[in-house]
Amino acid sequence: MSLLEVTNLGISFGGLRAVDEFNISIEEGELYGLIGPNGAGKTTVFNMLTGIYKPTDGKIFLDGTDITGKKTAEINKAGVARTFQNIRLFGDQSVLDNVKIGLHNSFKYGTATGIFRLPKFFNTEKKMDEKALEILSVFGLDKFADVLASNLPYGKQRQLEIARALATNPKLLLLDEPAAGMNPNETKDLMNTIALIRKEFGVTILLIEHDMKLVSGICEKLTVLNFGRVLSQGQTSTVLNDPEVIKAYLGE
Amino acid sequence: MKMEKLKKLTTGSNKSTTKLIATIAVIVILYAVMTILDATGSLTSLMKGLLVPVCAYSLVAVGLNLCVGYLGELSLGHAGFMCVGAFISAFFSKAFRGTIPDVPRFIIALVIGTFFAGLFGFLIAIPVLRLRGDYLAIVTLAFGEIIKNVINVLYVGIDGKGVHFSLKDMMALGMEPDGTVIVNGAQGITGTPRQSTFTIAVLLLIVAVIVTHNFVNSRTGRAVKAIRDNQIAAETVGLPITKYKLIAFTLSAAIAGVGGVLYAHNISSLTATTNTFGYNMSIMILVYVVLGGIGNFSGSIIAATLLILLPEMLRGLANYRMLIYSIVLIALMLFNWAPSILKWREEHGLKAIIKKKKEVQ
Ligand SMILES: Nc1ncnc2c1ncn2[C@@H]1O[C@H](COP(=O)(O)OP(=O)(O)O)[C@@H](O)[C@H]1O
Ligand SMILES: [Mg+2]
Numbered sequence: 001m002s003l004l005e006v007t008n009l010g011i012s013f014g015g016l017r018a019v020d021e022f023n024i025s026i027e028e029g030e031l032y033g034l035i036g037p038n039g040a041g042k043t044t045v046f047n048m049l050t051g052i053y054k055p056t057d058g059k060i061f062l063d064g065t066d067i068t069g070k071k072t073a074e075i076n077k078a079g080v081a082r083t084f085q086n087i088r089l090f091g092d093q094s095v096l097d098n099v100k101i102g103l104h105n106s107f108k109y110g111t112a113t114g115i116f117r118l119p120k121f122f123n124t125e126k127k128m129d130e131k132a133l134e135i136l137s138v139f140g141l142d143k144f145a146d147v148l149a150s151n152l153p154y155g156k157q158r159q160l161e162i163a164r165a166l167a168t169n170p171k172l173l174l175l176d177e178p179a180a181g182m183n184p185n186e187t188k189d190l191m192n193t194i195a196l197i198r199k200e201f202g203v204t205i206l207l208i209e210h211d212m213k214l215v216s217g218i219c220e221k222l223t224v225l226n227f228g229r230v231l232s233q234g235q236t237s238t239v240l241n242d243p244e245v246i247k248a249y250l251g252e
Numbered sequence: 253m254k255m256e257k258l259k260k261l262t263t264g265s266n267k268s269t270t271k272l273i274a275t276i277a278v279i280v281i282l283y284a285v286m287t288i289l290d291a292t293g294s295l296t297s298l299m300k301g302l303l304v305p306v307c308a309y310s311l312v313a314v315g316l317n318l319c320v321g322y323l324g325e326l327s328l329g330h331a332g333f334m335c336v337g338a339f340i341s342a343f344f345s346k347a348f349r350g351t352i353p354d355v356p357r358f359i360i361a362l363v364i365g366t367f368f369a370g371l372f373g374f375l376i377a378i379p380v381l382r383l384r385g386d387y388l389a390i391v392t393l394a395f396g397e398i399i400k401n402v403i404n405v406l407y408v409g410i411d412g413k414g415v416h417f418s419l420k421d422m423m424a425l426g427m428e429p430d431g432t433v434i435v436n437g438a439q440g441i442t443g444t445p446r447q448s449t450f451t452i453a454v455l456l457l458i459v460a461v462i463v464t465h466n467f468v469n470s471r472t473g474r475a476v477k478a479i480r481d482n483q484i485a486a487e488t489v490g491l492p493i494t495k496y497k498l499i500a501f502t503l504s505a506a507i508a509g510v511g512g513v514l515y516a517h518n519i520s521s522l523t524a525t526t527n528t529f530g531y532n533m534s535i536m537i538l539v540y541v542v543l544g545g546i547g548n549f550s551g552s553i554i555a556a557t558l559l560i561l562l563p564e565m566l567r568g569l570a571n572y573r574m575l576i577y578s579i580v581l582i583a584l585m586l587f588n589w590a591p592s593i594l595k596w597r598e599e600h601g602l603k604a605i606i607k608k609k610k611e612v613q
Contacts, residue, residue, distance in 0.1 A: 089482070090481040091481055104489065165489070
């Protein structure tokens with residue numbers, strides 16, 4: 001059974017059919033790419049997968065459980081985490097706290113314990129600090145732990161967003177244009193990091209990308225979206241040589 | 253390497269502890285100054301009468317700052333929560349005046365007043381916090397007004413048969429001759445024991461500052477701030493939005509309730525007018541929060557203290573009083589918000605000086 005199984009997913013905004021008859025099947029451990037021109041509906045697919053939009057049609061199964069139309073927070077607890085095309089960090093909090101918020105559901109103590117500073121407060125906070133630093137160090141961000149998230153340079157903000165998503169301990173990680181706005185060096189670093197977290201965290205990854213080099217370099221499978229519909233799907237090499245794809249996307 | 257990092261992080265959390273200690277120091281200094289002025293007889297009786305109200309409104313401002321600064325929601329009804337705390341605790345204190353000794357009665361009144369203010373906050377927040385934008389401001393504004401108006405026509409009396417309510421007049425209570433009227437319509441509650449001393453008020457203010465500080469620097473507080481910073485991102489990392497908004501708003505209303513309890517036990521005649529608990533007051537409290545700095549609890553206290561005491565201190569200047577008052581308002585606003593001054597404070601302010609000293613060491 002696949003980790004993610006999506007059948008006939010579709011959504012309409014008024015008269016606009018943004019995504020139609022979208023199917024995808026992702027196996028555990030895969031690194032999967034979702035590509036397509038601007039406005040093709042890629043981000044909309046992510047928004048449906050994470051419950052930010054309710055799909056008009058279709059079903060989404062994660063590990064065999066139906067998560068269609070569930071609340072975003074529930075879907076995260078079920079094992080889906082994501083990043084955003086236009087970064088959404090908790091800008092007024094430190095880098096460390098951003099990751100600790102990702103750890104919120106794995107390390108618990110109550111509101112009263114926090115207010116009265118009971119021993120459990122100190123124990124749990126210490127464990128959270130350690131875990132958060134461990135995750136940050138994978139990205140080399142541990143030295144920025146007490147910097148405000150909004151003060152990080154752009155490329156590091158993207159990495160912090162991935163770190164925060166990983167902190168929720170997901171089975172499936174959705175990355176929306178992780179290399180957007182990065183220079184070639186940063187992009188290369190990012191590719192390495194993505195390959196590394198996949199190994200280290202044992203997480204399945206679906207990523208949206210514009211950068212062809214990044215996609216062909218690391219994704220095993222691709223789905224190409226055009227005008228909300230699947231244009232081509234399969235092994236990376238096959239898809240990249242599909243004449244339809246070359247005509248619609250790569251050619252221009 | 254890791255140990256080093258952790259040690260550094262503890263310094264990070266020390267930063268917020270330093271801020272807390274500074275806030276408490278500010279309160280203690282203000283307390284000492286006022287007590288000395290009082291002992292040397294340099295306080296007018298009007299000024300003396302303002303000491304407890306200053307603490308009461310500071311508490312409400314701290315509560316509102318939790319709501320505005322950390323939850324990121326605008327409430328225009330915090331005077332309403334203060335009002336709930338005031339009337340419920342005063343009702344209790346008056347009703348049990350003869351039956352429970354002073355100290356435990358005041359403590360119970362405090363608990364009850366705080367609890368009910370929090371409960372009202374909770375009940376209002378359930379429907380409203382699910383909405384976005386200005387709805388909370390509008391509904392809390394309406395709530396404050398409704399509470400005030402209901403209390404103005406509310407009659408409650410106690411006699412041998414139990415408690416009687418009416419929204420018409422005293423006669424409609426139908427009381428036995430031995431009964432007493434406790435809430436008397438627009439005249440409110442008279443004869444509440446005057447138990448709020450300046451010392452108790454300052455102690456409660458310090459407790460509130462510690463509670464809010466610990467709250468915003470805990471797991472729950474982080475979640476609340478995350479929701480404020482970016483609600484969609486907060487949902488995608490699995491935070492239950494409504495739950496944390498409810499917790500923060502309830503706590504904020506409860507703290508306003510503590511202010512109400514203090515206020516009610518400082519005057520012998522408690523009435524609900526526009527200036528004590530109406531939208532006028534709610535807006536004034538918002539002014540304290542904004543001028544003192546959103547998210548900055550000690551700022552709220554300083555702003556409330558200055559702006560409540562100032563008109564009194566300037567009384568000698570007669571006609572120029574309000575002119576100077578407005579100049580101080582503008583000066584405060586500039587001091588807290590003007591970009592060039594913010595920059596100057598960053599470089600030359602108290603924190604910068606402390607930091608430099610440490611670097612030298
Ligand atoms: N909330 C929305 N309301 C209306 N139209 C939307 C909404 N979200 C996305 N769309 C439309 O859906 C289409 C696909 O957008 P998107 O998924 O962002 O494309 P991309 O592939 O570039 O990520 C666009 O035409 C966009 O305008
Ligand atoms: Mg997009």
